[in-house]
Amino acid sequence: MTAKDGEDTATANRRQRRHMLRAAVADNMAKPRDPRVRSKHARATAPASTRAAGKRGTILAGIALSLVAVTAGALMLRREAGPDMAPVATPSPVAPGVAASSSSLPSPAVPQTFEAPAAVDRSVFPLAVRRVVVDAGHGGADHGASASDLAEKDITFDIATRLQQRLEDGGFEVLMTREGDHHLSLRERVQMANANHADLFISVHVNWFDGTSVPGIETYYLGATEDPELMALAQRENRESGYSLGDLRQLLDGVYADFRQDESRRLAGKVQRSLYRSLLPVSPELRDRGVKTAPFVVLVATEMPAILAEVSCLSDRREAERLKRPRYRDHIAEALFEGIRAYARDINQTIEKGT
Amino acid sequence: MTDRQKVLNVGIDLGTSRSAISASNGQRHVVESYVGWPVDMVARKVLKRSVLIGSDAVENRTMLDLHRPLERGLVKEGSKKDLDAVRQLLNHLLELAGIDLEAKKRPSVRAVVGVPAEAMRVNKQQLRSTLEGAVDSLMIVSEPFAVAYGLDALLHSLIVDIGAGTSDFCIMRGHFPTEEDQRTLVAAGDSIDENLLKLVQEHHPEAQVSVYMVREWKEKHGFVGKPQGRVKVTVPVKGTPTEIDITDDLRSACESIVEPLVETMLDLLPRVDPEFQAKVRNNVILSGGCSLLSGLRPALQDGLDPIGGGNIQSVKDAVFAGAEGCLAIALDAEDEDWDRLVS
Incomplete structure (x- = not known):
């Protein structure tokens, strides 16, 4: 290399560094990206519940007091009432043999008793949506579905973290079932949500379809299903619960009549609509597989409206490619957030009307 | 701002575990990224300080409301304490570099602060507003970019x-x-700690261990691959110091x-x-x-x-590579750049 070549290289290097520095300065001066601007704005103008409180402070205080009184009364009644007043599933302890024989899947540490969810009275339910549990599906040694270089556990965690950020920006209090890549049983996830008295439970998953099934997005709430494909999916997702589908069926009979099922369906509808509308322009081949019912453990045992969103489909090559892009995962998180916010807004408006 | 004589450039690596500063006056320091406030009057009396930073904070953690503000690479949005902790860390590092923040006449400080890439993505504006005021001009960059810049890679x-x-x-x-x-x-490092803690608790249920203990073991003895020898540590078992072998657990966690x-x-x-x-x-x-x-x-x-x-x-100096990279950026930036980044 001649001295001139060396000089040229040094000049090019200086120019490159200068160029990068300018970009770094510009990056520092850039405003936050659009979704965050919207979120901040939403907080600046106060979420629906806060706005309502501001406008109708006195009236709402009265309503709130009434609701608290009704809640307290209902809770007391629930404690004192017999099965007629509180249709709660109270399954008999799971016999180890039953779980083992009805499912070929491993059933680690089969719990001897099931913590049955408490029934919720319609009049006391809509106390507003404030605390949301976001559950990133799978984790640790449980990778969930996997494409060649993508694991469901990593995608769900990434999307859940992005969703958490948006929800917090939007004024919600958020609890994450897992804060990193570690194993957490379905039971622990449920217990965490119940112990923290969450208002909503959102479980984030990514789908996988064998064979010729059309790739798409779908949102589940608690219910029975005869669809063999859904039974297989539920079995996969319930793998670590320690319960067989037969046991769950027994539990479900007592829970289906619960008011939570209606609220979960409404929430699932909002989220599914938001997901599909938002993702369709980016993923034109995605099918709206709709709102469905299935007996996932995380939906059975949670004491609040709960949904499980299959936000994408790893078995589809194009979707797997998109999921590698942070922007696409951001897009999904935003769509989930919009769906949850729409549901919360409805709930809060219901409270404003005093119904 | 244009008087070069009165300017001090600093590069700061604000990390989850440790934070480092390299300054154009030759000062280089590293502290553990812990900030703690005495939990009550008694603690304040014992500690005789309103805030403790670094290893001081870790050692006295039982008396403190202890924060590691960049846990998982992010500042938890809305957490005032975590934001305060970030500000305290920055001020502490500047003081270590010889800057008297209270002095009326002090050099104009131009700081490039490297943060985990995730914090850069999610918390950049928040970090900027938190750190502004402590320095005269401020640039925030992602840690890997700072490392690349410093190494000219x-x-x-x-x-x-x-x-x-x-x-x-x-x-x-x-x-x-x-x-x-x-x-x-x-x-990353914290996930190793979590795994190690879980494994040790599983294999030595009688042993009393904490995340601080396993973190120290990892930093002292951590390894990937074939062990060079057995790793034995002493832990209390019902109060009695007892030696346990953690070689296999340590290897699994690190790997x-x-x-x-x-x-x-x-x-x-x-x-x-x-x-x-x-x-x-x-x-x-x-x-x-x-x-x-x-x-x-x-x-x-x-x-x-x-x-x-x-x-x-x-990199040759893993502890200071980020801070040195930030300092290189600070030194290369021109007056016009800094004028745009006045805080």
């Missing part, structure tokens, strides 16, 4: 910055990295990050333009405190075999 390289909260990947293509060029994993790190490299490298892939593969640079784990570099290098092999080097 801006073209055809892959920076893998393995910290405590996150592992950040950044492909350098000769331009300012975009989001597509970067990846963040939570497989838990290898697979995700390799997978991410194998995913990122084929995205480089085909004619430059071999160059990048042979120019992978490891930085960050957790990259110091014995045996990690060769294990990661072996992981590149499926795509034709590669060469991974570790």
